[in-house]
Amino acid sequence: MLALAMATAVAGLMDALALTRYGVFVANQSGNLIHVGMGLAGHDPLWPASAASIGAFGVGAGIASRVRRVRGPDPAVVEFGLALAALILWAVVDAALDRGVPGAPGPRAVLAAAGAFFMGCFGGLFVRTAGIATTITYHSGTVMKTGERLVAWMTGSGQARRKASQGAALGLLGLAGYVSGAFLGTLSSNRPMLTFALVLLVLVALMLTLRSLRRRR
Template sequence: MGDSTSGQQSDPQDASREFRYPLLVLALTTGIAGFVDAFAFLRYGAFVANQSGNAVLLGIGLAGRHAAWPESAASLIAFAAGTGVVSQVRAAPSRWSPSYRGLGCAVVALALWAVLNVLLHYGRHGGWPRIALAAAGGLAMGALATLFVRTAGITTAITYQSGTVDKIGERIGRWLAGPDTGRRRARHGTFLGLLALTCYAAGGGLGTMAQEQPLWVPAWGALGLSALAFLVRSGRART
């Protein structure tokens, strides 16, 4: 998916169209994704946001070198399910805007994960509780991934940072050697990509330090994400 301005006014998945202070929204969502991703990997042995990593871990596990491959598989499947279901929820006619609906689904899914994380003692005994928790986290991150795919018409991602790195390289090339007409936009896109990567990495650091309180990490993620409700732009519902 390339950078484009043509769909900025018609695509409800542009953060600038749907949220006030879109840079804050980008920073907060990617930070939360990194926060819970680091926690899940260290506690469950699987990612909940980074599904590229889970695909690799699944292959390593099937080759007999990663015992937690069922957790990776559960997270990957649940992420796809979350994305598919919430995309349909966003597209359905409603008095509520797609952003409110998508955000509501993501917060509910994170809250469900938080409850399960407490009830199942953050998977400390391994086995099916860790698989269930990895699936719950993947479902929540799949829902979150639908919230927006662009910021000011420029492709940005919440959970898929491999694509962000790819786009940064492409934009830096256009910034330094591309035509003059595209350099400003390439510079803006580079900044957005670096912001997303920085916040994701910072969230990962916080998620690592939060291992001291493992019961409440998903709950903190749900609380932070719920704050976005105050940043959704008011106006008529979009279908």
């Protein structure tokens, strides 16, 4: 539950930071697909940055998926290392380009790609959180599953009702984490380096927490 709350908060925080600074998402790729469609229709000049975000997110998620299959070192540690490196790269690019030049699509596309690559790596690491299949970067599915479980809890009985209540609680926790992260990301959008430092600490705390739990098992 701690991992679910922290991971979804990171996703919400980074999406809000990117949306306020670059005008595009780095985690919610459904939103970026809408931007691309609007851009192709001539109604969104930032659509190249959205397209760059989609591509970089896919690459990051693909690399994270491959890392999970590598034999040798603990894959979780390697994945966390990949996510940390991607976060630091994004922070460096953000500092160097400072939101990009207004009206110039190139810098914004680079910034969006750097952020989405990190979120792809991080999202690939947390394809499953709290023992349930859930992505931390896209929550229409989470809302749907949570609604299903709430109805099952209200109408069910016995063991089925208990399982539904647990699933609903996890879904609500994930949604609350994403919203809380978005709230903090919006407030800290003018201090991006502070945000990057906070997320770096969260990633380290997550890695240490999960490694400790795995040792106990």
